[in-house]
């Protein structure tokens with residue numbers, strides 16, 4: 001329990017920026033590799049190098065997997081961009097909903113957390129309710 005007390009409460013913006021940029025370039029590199037793999041796979045299975053839309057609809061499971069990985073990495077990259085923008089605006093580390101400072105521990109674990117723990121919890125509950133409402137509409 002005492003552990004949280006000795007935790008540094010402030011990380012400098014420069015440190016944060018460096019950390020976010022580092023993650024961003026790692027993600028960028030992964031995207032590049034995935035795209036290369038995807039292109040190689042595509043060329044190997046289709047015997048030609050031009051991606052056309054008709055073939056895109058006949059994607060096999062490997063390609064499907066690569067694409068969903070790419071999608072996930074791209075989402076991460078966008079979150080990192082948002083975090084960097086918030087850092088520039090001086091809003092990074094502040095809860096989007098209540099404006100409170102997000103704990104340093106939480107930010108280290110989740111560098112692009114946009115809400116404090118209690119607002120995040122609240123948002124998740126609201127999301128769950130919204131999903132239930134959706135289901136009810138479908139029925």
Ligand SMILES: [Zn+2]
Pocket residue numbers: 095096097098099100115116117118119120
């Ligand atoms: Zn909050």
